[in-house]
Ligand SMILES: [Zn+2]
């Protein structure tokens with residue numbers, strides 16, 4: 348059912364808009380923050396800060412990379428966007444707030460969201476040797492994405 352309050356389709360865990368979340372922190376949704384947020388929401392391909400900068404500049408030509416970093420800090424601080432770390436690569440940004448894992452393609456570098464099939468406690472999936480208390484967990488996979496797998500299969504046939 349569409350959410351009448353916000354006039355948009357409601358994700359399962361939707362409680363407040365991005366504006367309300369930012370206001371809740373005593374901050375304003377400035378035009379620059381909105382532009383950065385819109386870019387991350389637009390193409391959900393986990394861009395790096397520099398990629399976000401390149402895309403935002405198309406709409407806000409005067410914005411600087413430092414401002415983009417500041418906006419990203421605010422958005423992640425408010426919990427609207429999550430950072431994704433992979434090995435020594437620069438951080439990427441993900442607006443998907445549902446619990447999910449990431450798949451890193453070793454061939455083209457694409458980062459894909461993997462939704463959960465069923466919700467399980469980490470200790471039901473992983474073995475913790477002792478009294479560990481989990482405050483945060485992040486699961487990632489590496490390998491070949493469907494596009495690259497298809498390409499490899501094609502070239503193998505030749
Ligand atoms: Zn993600």
Ligand SMILES: [Zn+2]
Nearest residue numbers: 452455492495
């Ligand atoms: Zn790939």
